[in-house]
Amino acid sequence: xxxxxxxxxxxxxxxxxxxxxxxxxxxxxxxxxxxxxxxxxxxxxxxxxxxxxxxxxxxxxxxxxxxxxxxxxxxxxxxxxxxxxxxxxxxxxxxxxxxxxxxxxxxxxxxxxxxxxxxxxxxxxxxxxxxxxxxxxxxx
Amino acid sequence: xxxxxxxxxxxxxxxxxxxxxxxxxxxxxxxxxxxxxxxxxxxxxxxxxxxxxxxxxxxxxxxxxxxxxxxxxxxxxxxxxxxxxxxxxxx
Numbered sequence: 001x002x003x004x005x006x007x008x009x010x011x012x013x014x015x016x017x018x019x020x021x022x023x024x025x026x027x028x029x030x031x032x033x034x035x036x037x038x039x040x041x042x043x044x045x046x047x048x049x050x051x052x053x054x055x056x057x058x059x060x061x062x063x064x065x066x067x068x069x070x071x072x073x074x075x076x077x078x079x080x081x082x083x084x085x086x087x088x089x090x091x092x093x094x095x096x097x098x099x100x101x102x103x104x105x106x107x108x109x110x111x112x113x114x115x116x117x118x119x120x121x122x123x124x125x126x127x128x129x130x131x132x133x134x135x136x137x138x139x140x
Numbered sequence: 141x142x143x144x145x146x147x148x149x150x151x152x153x154x155x156x157x158x159x160x161x162x163x164x165x166x167x168x169x170x171x172x173x174x175x176x177x178x179x180x181x182x183x184x185x186x187x188x189x190x191x192x193x194x195x196x197x198x199x200x201x202x203x204x205x206x207x208x209x210x211x212x213x214x215x216x217x218x219x220x221x222x223x224x225x226x227x228x229x230x231x
Contacts, residue, residue: 062153063151063153104153124156124157127157128157128159131142131157131226131228132142134226135225135226136226137142137226137227137228138229139228139229139230139231
């Protein structure tokens, strides 16, 4: 997985020094469909970078973001990349927790068993609890 | 308590994650949400609502925002960020 030097620079400016400082709780909200924009990819790049720096990272798919978890996405060799194929790397990079919004899964007709990776299903109240317990929150 | 900044008019699913005591700051095209209804947008009760003055002036709507919204300048923007432990930008 490639890492963007600019993003690493940004993380350093934000006070990340690997294991030197106490790790923070980072929460990423990914809210766009997989092909809607570059935002879902930027979200993955940044959260993997945070994970590499030893931060405690949680990813929550909300709204249309749950569509990123759809199995069978196929770029058909057209030069585009299926973001979901990077998701198995979350475990390797020690991303601590991956969740999806219950209402959004239901709205898009997605069953947990059909997703590209196992997720914790959360209602809005549980997502809010996560927001409150996080030090840094990004929404993509 | 979280400071939520919005660059576009807030969506219902986003507003569902706000709770009483949170602060909201409307930026860029989100400032239109502070107009009187039906042009504006109903926000959940119990929020501290702010609008960036520069973005109101750009759009010519400074005099049209409804009661309950406080116009702040960039210094006010910074002060809001500093007085909240968490800042969440919705875009």
